[in-house]
Amino acid sequence: MVAQRGEGGMPKVSKISEAVIRIAGNSQDGIQAIGGFLARLAGRSAQEVMTFMTIPSTISGGPSIFQVRIGSGEVLSAGDDADVLLAFYQHSYEEHIESLKQGGIVLYDSDHVEPKAEWQQQYHHVGIPISTLTIEAIGGTAKDKGKNIFALGLVGRIFDLDVAKLEALIGERFGGKDVSVLNNALAAFQAGYNFSVGNVLETFKFVDSKGKDGRQVVMNGNEALAYGLIAAGVRFGAAYPITPWSDVMEILRRELPKYGGTFVQCEDEIAAISMANGASFAGRVAVTGSSGPGISLKMESLGWAVMAEVPLVVINVQRGGPSTGLPTQVEQSDLNLACFGSHGDAPRVVLAPADVEECFYTAIEAVNIARKYNVPVFVLSDQSIATRIEAFTEPNMEKVCQDITPDLTPVADYKPYDLSSPDGVTPRVVPGTRIMSGRYPIAGGLEHDELGHPTASPKLHMEMTAKRRKKLQALAATLPTPKVYGPPEGNLLLVGWGSTQGPIREAVDRARAGGDSVSALHIKYLNPLPPGLEDIFSGFNAIRVVEINDEGLYGYGQLAGLLRARYCELKIRGINKTDGLNWKVKEILERAQTAINPSQRKQ
């Protein structure tokens, strides 16, 4: 996508199938708002979209960017390099100009940005006095507020976007406020759209995308998790706010009462998981969630849920660590915590969705696994999936929504920790259910007998430990083997989990287009691991686990460590980084280069 002036000064119109637009400004400039409009417009136009943003963790002020990648075809990642950079300030221009492809377009606010000569050779510079023109268009009573919408108009004109749909999105966003706010926004948009940028720049038009089978919904990962939990029948949640989990909490807090549910903001993280444990003990499946620091706090209570065999869903939206870490940056360094955190042998289930659509369905799956196996289930999301916007086919709500109200019909007798069940799974009888034998169960953290009463019997501790472990083994036997992306045998297998799926798959596509033998495997079930992985691993010469966490003391990251321990496979090595940003496709390819050696291609 290289900009050129057309013949005779008339703007050229080029057809494109995708575009990456990076908007760079300061926090509170409304960058996320216009990025969000572009993403939602794409979703409503049956296109694919993925976004990526960075915000400072400073309460107010500081640089912020929002990148949108829109495609008529498949969009797997938020894009390595941008086609268009919209820069509002000098620092936005200087820090992000090199994120542009060669010959890419930089649209800058000439009121604030002084372009540099050496970059003017490499990138197509278009300077527009955005701030001044915005003030002219809407009166300037609020300084240059609204310049983001003016810029949206410019982008709309350059990409020949659907004006009616964009104005509808603006209306939805500002409609609830004073009518002058909406009018100013629309005026700014029109001013930007009608600015004669078309005369200095060619315009681009997306080719029609393949029709989608059904309407698309557009949302970010946190929203998908929250709505998935509600659809799964969760009616009680308790949590404490922490970036980047807070959005899930805000949605649950607002929505659960509409379904007769309750959400409580507790005094701290430990109270939150304790409340959730109590509500789960009382009959349904409760949810709690946090990010790194809060999950660390919850560990003792999690151990109780494992020992007492109470269903619980714990969401961890991972962020940079350790300790307070990088609150607004992505990392995948809580895998070990999720799998092994808490003292003693405390097996629990860990799932990790790979994209926004999976967040919705994995939430439902987590609730159902918790209910069936009476075990806490971790769902590992991260800041990248949580905040990026994607479009996916609207779920069939009739089929997907569940009612998990407990059955309180009286039973004859009940042993909560019945050792006679072969796979360790005991169906639950909850408070409110009359037990005719008169023997009632106690749920507790002490090692216990079949009725829940404390015991230090050596035999019982071994049997109960085995029961808790057997439940996960029973679950593992039902899990599907993940499918390899690309041929099932080859030279290099790139393994990943969570938000790295897109860039890894794009890396595979690019490498294969260049003649290399590379495939990818993405694992959603992290504890227990699904069956069949050893057969997949044996089909490749080299295996690299791509993760956003440290390579550790021995040169491999957290999932790599789990796989090596499980399969004793020394060819499993790591590709790691901890810069707080998701992987770029070219970074993966560069790092994998040593492993993609054509002379080692399997026969």
Next chain:
Amino acid sequence: MTAPVIEIPSPKASLLVSPPSTDRKPLTKKEIAADHPTWCPGCGDFSVLALYFKMIEKRKLWQEKFTTISGIGCSSRFPYFVQAYGAHYIHGRSLPFASGISLSRPDLHVFVFGGDGDLFSIGGNHFTHTARKNIKLTCVAMDNWV
């Protein structure tokens, strides 16, 4: 952020006395007692347990309609000595655990037993916040000065 609004069931609902049903006789002490208490002879906790049994008999509570919750400590052995649903939770956190039961199941009575360490020391924060939230539950503190 504004404080969460928690719907509190009306007081009348909490004076729930299970309607006498023809096939159920009121609970006797034999039915409601479970394990023999493991407290040292002469401990005041015995009288608290005796009073609890008496209250259950007098209020005609059915076994499945109430829960006995505790944390960790001498007094926190309570649930095992009562033949009804109960939970023995972790040190200091029995009040939020019990709040979770009370908020999600307003049809159940919730009784929390704890000591001074469990409720005022490690659990001090939860004690004040549970009181502030005014959750519908009964908390019995057995202070042994340890």
